[in-house]
Amino acid sequence: MIIERIVTNIEQLNTKEIEKRHVEKVLLESAHLVKRIQRVKTDHGRELGIRLQEPRDLVAGDVLYMDEKNMIVIDVLLDDLLVISPRNMQEMGMIAHQLGNRHLPAQFEADDMLIQYDYLIEQLLEEVDIPFKREKRKVKKAFRHIGHSHE
Structure with a gap:
């Protein structure tokens, strides 16, 4: 799966919207938040390519993918x-x-x-x-x- 845009940020969603979905996380070092193009793996082992069309940094809580049952969210390591x-x-x-x-x-x-x-x-x-x-x-x-x- 190739991610070309950020869907939203998890802080913009209400608790009900989050709880009805299974959440996978992409754990990144803070230094990698500036990379618009990168290959990542979720905490469930799913590989993703990120190739953002807009010139912006990733932010903790960015939702890379969301459907009715699932969501993939950026999280940051300590x-x-x-x-x-x-x-x-x-x-x-x-x-x-x-x-x-x-x-x-x-x-x-x-x-x-x-x-x-x-x-x-x-x-x-x-x-x-x-x-x-x-x-x-x-x-x-x-x-x-x-x-x-x-x-």
Whole structure:
């Protein structure tokens, strides 16, 4: 089966719609969410080809296939993250500046900044006394690097 478009996202469906279907999952590393063309396997062993026509990243919960009885949904494996919780704007600005200088992508959930684990950033956070914790967590979107050069 070749998937060329996303049907919907599971968050857009009501519980009744989900419960009446058998759900298969495609487990991806967050880095693979940016791939528009890839071969994957569901947790039930079914092989699929993904060749998205529209230029978009996959997101956790995307429904690749759905009929009256079945549904195939994207799920994401746990990432090794640093969850940074600055106490004020000064700390947020300082760590954002440091991460920006290193071109490290970040995501935000509530008041937390999420980055993929990096031992140098962990050391920096300890040195400047900004609260953080290392955590295995699922992210909905890929950490996307933004191209930039210093000229």
